[in-house]
Every structure is written in C-alpha cells, then in structure tokens.
Amino acid sequence: MTTNLRYENIIKKSSDELFSEYSIEELGQIIDKLGGDVNSKKQKLRMLVGNKYRDLLSVADDIMKMDTISTKQNEELTDLIYKKSNYNSKFLINLSRFNNSINDFKLQSLQSENMDKVFYNLVHDLSYLLLCLKNNLNYDDQENETPDESEFDTENPDFEEFVNNYKTVSNHLMNDFVIIAKHIYLIDYFFANLIIANPCSVSVMQLNNSRNEFHHIVEYYVSKLRHESDSDFILNLSLSFIISTKNDADVIDWITSKRLNYFQRLIKSKSTFHDLLNYVYTTIEFINTLKSRLSLLVNRVKSNNASSSWIRQTPFKKWEKWLKTENCDFKIQSSGFIKRNTDEIVNSWKENISNLLVSKFDEELVSSSKNLIxxxxxxxxxxxxxxxxxxxxxxxxxxxxxxxxxxxxxxxxxxxxxxxxxxxxxxxxxxxxxxxxxxxxxxxxxxxxxxxxxxxxxxxxxxxxxxxxxxxxxxxxxxxxxxxxxxxxxxxxxxxxxxxxxxxxxxxxxxxxxxxxxxxxxxxxxxxxxxxxxxxxxxxxxxxxxxxxxxxxxxxxxxxxxxxxxxxxxxxxxxxxxxxxxxxxxxxxxxxxxxxxxxxxxxxEMEKSIEELLESCFEFITNSVFESMKPHLNNIFANRLQKEYNEISLWETVDNKHLPTTCSIEINTLLLTFVDSLVKAENSTYADLFTLKAFEKSRIKTISLFVEAIENFVKENRDFDDDKLLITYADYLFLKFMKSDIEEDRDIELLFVERFHMLEDEGYRKKILNMIEENYKKQSL
Structure with missing residues (x-):
C-alpha cells in the first residue's frame, strides 16, 4: 500500500485520519520513505550549487586575468608613446586629454549611478538635523514640548503655562536654523530634477515632510518670541525663511501676519494687558530690527555663497565628491524681501492689534460690569x-x-x-x-x-x-x-x-x-x-x-x-x-x-423728611383712635353732673377741704383704652414705636383735645357742686402731667378758680397738684 503513497495525499490529513487509515507499521514505512526522499533532494541540490560555484570562480579568474592583461597593455602603449615623443609632441597632449576624458566619464557614471543613494543620505541627514534641533530646543526650554499646533489652542489647559514659561534660545541654536535652511536649499539645488521626476518616492516625501516641519518650527518661533533680546533670533529666523523657501514674499508682511495670528489666540487666553502689550511692543521692536539689519545680513550671506562655503557648513561636505560642485551659483531671491512701504504694513497691523485689544477690554468690561469695584x-x-x-x-x-x-x-x-x-x-x-x-x-x-x-x-x-x-x-x-x-x-x-x-x-x-x-x-x-x-x-x-x-x-x-x-x-x-x-x-x-x-x-435731608412722614403717620393714627374714643369722652362729660363718683369718698380731707388724690376712674379708663387702641392693631402691639420723637407732636395734640373737652365742659356748665368741679380739675391736672407740661394754663386755671373760689388758695392748688402727680407716676400711661 505504501508503494502507491503520494505526499500530497497525506499532507492534508490529520493525525486521527492517518491512524484510522494506516497501521503503525505502514506509517513507519511512510516516514522512512519521506526521509529518504529528503536526503536525495539535498544531494542533488548540493551538486548543483557546487557546479555553479566552480563556474563562478572560473569566470572571476578570467576577469582578473583580462584586467591584468589590459593594464599591462596600457602601460606598454604609454611607454611606447613616451619613447617616440618629444616635449612638444601632440601625442602626449592627446594622451592626457584622452585620460582626463576617461576619468570624467568614470566620475559622471559613478555620480549618476549613485545619485539616488546620495539623495537618500542627504534627506536622512536633514531628518537628523531636525531631530537634533528639536531635542536642543527642548533641552533649552524643558517646560515646553516640541512645537505643535495644539500649543496654540487656547482651550488647551496647558496653554497658560506655555505662555508664562517661555524662555529664549541660545546663540548656537539660532545658527542651526540657518544651517538647516541652507541644507534644504542645497538639496533642492542639486537634486531638482530627481525631485520633479519622482514626486512619490519615499525620499522625496520625507524631504517634503522635513521641509514642512522646519517651516512650522520657524513660524512657531517667529510667533512665539516675546523679548527684545530675541532680535538676533528673529533675524536668523527671517533669513532661514528666505533661504529655505526661495520665496521673495515680503518678510515684514510675513512676520506681522504670523504674529497677528498668534496674538488673536493670545487674546482669548487669560493673559494680562501687560503681557499683551509686551508682545505688541516686542513685535514693533522686531520690525525695527528687520528694517535696519536684515538687508545687511542677507547681503553678507549672498557675498559668501560660494559652493565650498555653503557645503562646508552643512552635511553636504561628506558627499561633496559625489556632487557636481563646479560652477555652482547659489542665489537668494532677496530682491523683494521688503517689497511694500513698511509704514503701511505696520500701521495696518497696529489697527488690527488695536481692534483686538479693544475687543478684549470690552469683553472683560462686560463681564465685570455687575461690580463697580x-x-x-x-x-x-x-x-x-x-x-x-x-x-x-x-x-x-x-x-x-x-x-x-x-x-x-x-x-x-x-x-x-x-x-x-x-x-x-x-x-x-x-x-x-x-x-x-x-x-x-x-x-x-x-x-x-x-x-x-x-x-x-x-x-x-x-x-x-x-x-x-x-x-x-x-x-x-x-x-x-x-x-x-x-x-x-x-x-x-x-x-x-x-x-x-x-x-x-x-x-x-x-x-x-x-x-x-x-x-x-x-x-x-x-x-x-x-x-x-x-x-x-x-x-x-x-x-x-x-x-x-x-x-x-x-x-x-x-x-x-x-x-x-x-x-x-x-x-x-x-x-x-x-x-x-x-x-x-x-x-x-x-x-x-x-x-x-x-x-x-x-x-x-433724609432725617427731616423721615421725621415729617413719621409725624404724619402718627397724626393719622392718633386722630383715627381719638375719633373712635370721642363719643365716649363726650358721654363722660355729658353725664358728669348727674353721675355719682364713688372715688370721691376716697379723697383726703385737709382743713375741711377735699383733696383729690386721683383723676376720675372713667377718665383713667378712657385713657387706658385709648392707649391700648393706639399701640395695637390687628392683635399686634407696636408700643416700641411710640417712643419715637416724631410721636411727641401727635401725643401733645391728642392730649390737648382731651383738655379742650374739659375746658368746654367747664365753660358750658356753671351749676355743679364742688366735688364734681374738683374731680374735673383732677382730670385736667392728670392730663397736664401726660403732656409733660406742669406750667399752668392761665385761661383754664382762671376758669376753675372762677367756678370754685377755694382754688384761689395757691397752697391748696399745690397740694392737689402733688397728689395727682404722685398718682400719675403710679400709672403705666
């Protein structure tokens, strides 16, 4: 069964399938057969490689022999020419030209053959220069990360720290920008045709990325610089921009545009007016520096643009023998780097800056408008x-x-x-x-x-x-x-x-x-x-x-x-x-x-106005209460002549004269009721308000109305006994004490004396006055 076994028949089978179809012995035979086939193939492959290798060695030996023979023939030919020529012989000149031509041809061939490799290495050198530059920048300014668009994002929580922790860079780093710009220029100069012919090659794409990254770093620092001490740096950055872009755009216009864009973002941050004005002032100083020094700096670079000088300053010096450096002309398109009237650019920029500052102020003014402080x-x-x-x-x-x-x-x-x-x-x-x-x-x-x-x-x-x-x-x-x-x-x-x-x-x-x-x-x-x-x-x-x-x-x-x-x-x-x-x-x-x-x-005059209003309020209150009590007051005196007053029995008698000790109970009750009605309203008490000075006028006026009622009663009635007259007199004196007026009212006093002759005795009146005063002090009125 194993003799008909084919490898492709068993390679796809699982171990379970093999064990189900074949015995252990058959599987062992299969393994032995496969091992033998492998060894056989190895032997055939070894013999084939060995034969080809021997053929290769033989060809190499033949090439070396041909080179030796050719070199020997050239030397013999040269010796023969020298032997047959004199000093002015044309044979020698022609031989030299021929030899130089051969060497030039060899050099051109080598340069053409290795152009891609040199280009690749120079692009790699550019990437390395950028990497070193960024690392050095981070070393000098460890608080900031590598320049990135996110640093301009005012929503970024690190933006404020970025603004406040800015530091300037060292002089050698400033020069590194110019060296990288020259390196980019030289790559574009020597490899222009290659770049145009292979726009999608990896090296060309890497070059474009590096170029864009470098321009971004330049623009980043052009926008970021914030100190007068950075004047040299802004010059180097401007020069780097001119060299690397081969652009004849207006440098002043370019810088003001970049710094205006950055200022627009800065305005949205929490920067103080001092920081904002410092940025504006620094920009103006930079512009003045560029106006006075950039032309001189560009001319110096143009006068020192020999190929050997530029190449020595850049990594191109390692690859100089692979490049055609003869008759090079490195031109800087600087004829128009300051094209327009500078004052026109600066004035336009100042107007934009002013509008931004004003909008910042207006915004903060609105936000703080609810608080005058x-x-x-x-x-x-x-x-x-x-x-x-x-x-x-x-x-x-x-x-x-x-x-x-x-x-x-x-x-x-x-x-x-x-x-x-x-x-x-x-x-x-x-x-x-x-x-x-x-x-x-x-x-x-x-x-x-x-x-x-x-x-x-x-x-x-x-x-x-x-x-x-x-x-x-x-x-x-x-x-x-x-x-x-x-x-x-x-x-x-x-x-x-x-x-x-x-x-x-x-x-x-x-x-x-x-x-x-x-x-x-x-x-x-x-x-x-x-x-x-x-x-x-x-x-x-x-x-x-x-x-x-x-x-x-x-x-x-x-x-x-x-x-x-x-x-x-x-x-x-x-x-x-x-x-x-x-x-x-x-x-x-x-x-x-x-x-x-x-x-x-x-x-x-608030105190005066308040006093007048209080007096008016108290007047309305007392008048309303008095009007409600007036019928009771009139009723008291209307019935006085007919009513019996038990309190008379409590009076003292001195020298057979009655001595009133209190006012009448009905007047006392009426006054208490009046006061209670006066200080209360809707079951609430406002007694504390009646201690105000403004109440005094209404108080005196109201008591005067009570006194007036007594006076009218006495005037209208002549026929009443002495006790009724004395109790009315006691009421009068009690009201006088309420007015805090102990001075005699002559008209009323004479009226009482006229009605009751015993009151002509001043001592008698004095005793009555003392008794009523003592009683008044015991009252809560």
Whole structure:
C-alpha cells in the first residue's frame, strides 16, 4: 500500500485520519520513505550549487586575468608613446586629454549611478538635523514640548503655562536654523530634477515632510518670541525663511501676519494687558530690527555663497565628491524681501492689534460690569499697562488713540451701571408703596415675617418663634433685604470712587517704563480726564439718588395724605421709615462723596423728611383712635353732673377741704383704652414705636383735645357742686402731667378758680397738684 503513497495525499490529513487509515507499521514505512526522499533532494541540490560555484570562480579568474592583461597593455602603449615623443609632441597632449576624458566619464557614471543613494543620505541627514534641533530646543526650554499646533489652542489647559514659561534660545541654536535652511536649499539645488521626476518616492516625501516641519518650527518661533533680546533670533529666523523657501514674499508682511495670528489666540487666553502689550511692543521692536539689519545680513550671506562655503557648513561636505560642485551659483531671491512701504504694513497691523485689544477690554468690561469695584480694577490694569508701554498709548482706534477710547468706553459702561445701582432704590420704593396700598400684603407681613418687622412683642415673646419667622422666606417680606442690598451697592459705589481717585493720582507718578518712554503731558491729561470722570460720577450719583429718594418721600407723602386706611398700614410705613436711615446711612454716603468734589446737587435731608412722614403717620393714627374714643369722652362729660363718683369718698380731707388724690376712674379708663387702641392693631402691639420723637407732636395734640373737652365742659356748665368741679380739675391736672407740661394754663386755671373760689388758695392748688402727680407716676400711661 505504501508503494502507491503520494505526499500530497497525506499532507492534508490529520493525525486521527492517518491512524484510522494506516497501521503503525505502514506509517513507519511512510516516514522512512519521506526521509529518504529528503536526503536525495539535498544531494542533488548540493551538486548543483557546487557546479555553479566552480563556474563562478572560473569566470572571476578570467576577469582578473583580462584586467591584468589590459593594464599591462596600457602601460606598454604609454611607454611606447613616451619613447617616440618629444616635449612638444601632440601625442602626449592627446594622451592626457584622452585620460582626463576617461576619468570624467568614470566620475559622471559613478555620480549618476549613485545619485539616488546620495539623495537618500542627504534627506536622512536633514531628518537628523531636525531631530537634533528639536531635542536642543527642548533641552533649552524643558517646560515646553516640541512645537505643535495644539500649543496654540487656547482651550488647551496647558496653554497658560506655555505662555508664562517661555524662555529664549541660545546663540548656537539660532545658527542651526540657518544651517538647516541652507541644507534644504542645497538639496533642492542639486537634486531638482530627481525631485520633479519622482514626486512619490519615499525620499522625496520625507524631504517634503522635513521641509514642512522646519517651516512650522520657524513660524512657531517667529510667533512665539516675546523679548527684545530675541532680535538676533528673529533675524536668523527671517533669513532661514528666505533661504529655505526661495520665496521673495515680503518678510515684514510675513512676520506681522504670523504674529497677528498668534496674538488673536493670545487674546482669548487669560493673559494680562501687560503681557499683551509686551508682545505688541516686542513685535514693533522686531520690525525695527528687520528694517535696519536684515538687508545687511542677507547681503553678507549672498557675498559668501560660494559652493565650498555653503557645503562646508552643512552635511553636504561628506558627499561633496559625489556632487557636481563646479560652477555652482547659489542665489537668494532677496530682491523683494521688503517689497511694500513698511509704514503701511505696520500701521495696518497696529489697527488690527488695536481692534483686538479693544475687543478684549470690552469683553472683560462686560463681564465685570455687575461690580463697580471690578470695573475700576479693570481700568487700572489697562491704564497702568499702557503707562508701562507709553509708546503704545497712541495705537489707533478710529480717529482716537486706544487709551482715550478705553476711557470713554469705560465711562459709558460705568455711568450706565452706576445708574442701575442707584436705581435699585426704586425697586425698594415700588415694593413699599405697593405693599402699603394692599391691606392683604400688610396683614401677611404681620402673620409671617422674615425679620423683627411687625412681630408682636410682649413679655411672653418666644425666641423660638422669632427664629421660625426669621427663616421664613416669603417674598412679600423682602423689603429689608432690598435695603441691605442697596446699602452694599452704596458701599460699592464709594469704594469704586475711592479707587478711581487713587488711580487718577497713580497714573501721573513716574515709573520705569519697559519702552523707556514717558509722556508726562499725555498722562497728566489722562489724570485730569479721570478726575473729571470722578466728579461727573459723583454728581450723577448724588443727583440720581436724591431724585430717587425724594421721589420715594413724595410718593409716600401722597399715599399717606389720602388717609382712609387702617392703622396697620401706617405702622408698616413707620417701621420702614425707622429702619431706613440706619440701613442705608445716606448721610454718611453723601459726606464721603463730597470729599471727592464740590457738587451743586444738594443731597436729601433724609432725617427731616423721615421725621415729617413719621409725624404724619402718627397724626393719622392718633386722630383715627381719638375719633373712635370721642363719643365716649363726650358721654363722660355729658353725664358728669348727674353721675355719682364713688372715688370721691376716697379723697383726703385737709382743713375741711377735699383733696383729690386721683383723676376720675372713667377718665383713667378712657385713657387706658385709648392707649391700648393706639399701640395695637390687628392683635399686634407696636408700643416700641411710640417712643419715637416724631410721636411727641401727635401725643401733645391728642392730649390737648382731651383738655379742650374739659375746658368746654367747664365753660358750658356753671351749676355743679364742688366735688364734681374738683374731680374735673383732677382730670385736667392728670392730663397736664401726660403732656409733660406742669406750667399752668392761665385761661383754664382762671376758669376753675372762677367756678370754685377755694382754688384761689395757691397752697391748696399745690397740694392737689402733688397728689395727682404722685398718682400719675403710679400709672403705666
């Protein structure tokens, strides 16, 4: 069975299949047969290779013999020619020419045959130069990674660190840029045809990648340089750009364009105005350096463009014998590297930069507009930055310079926000008037209060209840919160004015500017502008605030004068008015602002206006309560002559004269009822409000009405007994003590004396007065 076995029949079978089809003995025979076939093939292959190798050695020997014979024949031929020629013989000249021609042909053949290899090695050298350059750059600036587009991404969290950790590079690295540029130029010069003929070859693609990478590094550092000390570096980078690109583009235009692109990204970062202006100033210095030194540097390179010089400076020196370096002409297309009017380019660039700076300022101004202090801080940052770079203060923004534009924009926004903050008082005013006109809202404030506002106070007052009310955030009771907010706004206004005043003084102080320029006249004018701005702001603040506060008082006075409202609403207004001055301290605000300027606007006399409104409120309250009590008062005196007064029996008797010790019980009760009705409304007590000085006028007026009722009673009645007259006199004296007026009213006193002659005795009247005074002091009225 094994004799008919074919290898291809078993190679595809698995071990299980082989064991199922063949026995162990048959499989052993198969293995032996296969081993024999392998050995047989090896022997045949060895014999074949050996034969061919011997043939090869034989051919090599023949070639060596032919070379030896040819060399020997050439030597014999040369000797024969020399023997047959003299010094001037043409045979010798022709032989030399022939020999040189052979050598040139051999050299050309070798150069042509090895052009690809040399090109490959030079491209590899370029890659190595770039690698060394990047490593050295990273070594000098370890904080930064290899230049990459991501470093320009302002969304990159490392961007700020990249901007702040910039370092300049060393001199030898600056020169490396020019050497690499020359290397790229020489590759393009010697291998132009090869590059054109093989655009898709690996070496050409690698060359293009290296070239692009180098240009990117050049552009990266052209954009990145930020110090005056980098002037030499910017020159080398510009020269590298000119050499490596063989481009006659305007270098100034190219550099300003690259730096403008970078500045656009820098603007979006959190860089300060000082950093931004430093970048602008450095760019202008670079442009001045290029204008004065680039032409000289390019001419120096052009005068030193001999092939031996350029090749010695680059890795080409290793491959010089493989290149056709005779009659080389390395040209730099520099005829137009500064093509346009430089001033035109720079002015256009400055306009773009100014617009970007202004947009940056406007953006930050809007973001800080809700806080006047932050707005002044922003203005200070901008102006002090320009003070450090005074030469940049003239950057154009339309028809103005950038500093004046910044101040005007800031002033416009500041005035707007100042008016907004002053107008916050109108929100308070509207809420107070709206609440006062709504009985429901006032009652709601009594039920639920966030502060001590309208909370009923008594000896049983619970502190737990107070805190419960304190944490109740009902929106209807936000009036004091508005006052607190407004007070903070006034504080912000004062602080911003103080900061603005300080800035107006700081801006004229001499400093060591970065650009070594300081226009004293210009900054003095800026300081005066800030002072005028401050004065205007103070005027506007006082005017708008006075207008708003006066409007509040006028509106409140109008609403109060309408009357016909509950006492609870008046208590609401009284509570507001008593807290108003203490909350916003308007007088202190005015006094502070008056330190900055002399204003023609007269501030509100808040204390006087509040006092008048309080007096009006108390007058309405006392009048309403008195009117409710007046029928009871009239009824008392209408029945006095007929009514018996038991309290007379409690009087003392001195020298057979009755001595009243108290007022009548009904008058005392009426007064107690009156006071109770006066200090309470809707089951809430406001006794603490009646200690205010503004209540005094209404208090005296109301007691005078009681006294007037007694006086009318005495005048209208002549026929009543002495005791009724004495108890009426005691009522009169009691009311006099309530008025805190112990001086005698001559008309009433004479009226009582006329009715009761015993009162002519001054000592007797004095005793009655002392007794009533002692009783009055025991009362809670």
């Amino acid at each position: 932050h707005m002044v801080t922003l203005l200070k940052s901008a102006l002090i930055s320009f003070k450090n770079f005074s030469s940049l203060a003239s950057l154009p923004v339309g028809e103005k310079n950038i500093v004046n534009y910044v101040i005007e924009e800031w002033k416009r926004m500041f005035s707007t926000e100042l008016a907004v903050e002053i107008n916050e008082f109108s929100v308070f005013k509207n809420l107070v008037i709206e609440t006062f006109n709504s009985e429901e809202k006032v009652l709601e404030l009594i039920d639920v209060s966030e502060d001590t506002f309208l909370i009923d106070y008594s000896r049983n007052f619970s502190i737990d209840y107070f805190f419960e009310k304190l944490h109740d955030k009902k929106p209807s009771n936000s009036v004091f919160m508005l006052l607190d907010d407004f007070r903070r706004d006034l504080g912000s206004i004062v602080t911003s004015m103080e900061s603005l005043k300080a800035l107006s003084l700081l801006i004229v102080k001499p400093i060591i500017s970065v650009d070594d320029t300081d226009d004293e006249v210009f900054w003095k004018n800026i300081s005066q502008t800030l002072v005028r701005l401050l004065e205007t702001s103070v005027e506007e603040s006082i005017f708008h605030l006075s207008e708003s506060v006066n409007g509040f008082f006028d509106k409140l006075k109008l609403e109060i004068s309408k009357g016909a409202v509950s006492n609870t609403r008046y208590f609401y207004i009284i509570r507001i008015l008593t807290e108003l001055e203490g909350k916003i301290r308007l007088k202190e605000f005015y006094e502070t602002l008056n330190k900055f300027t002399i204003t023609n606007n007269y501030p509100v």
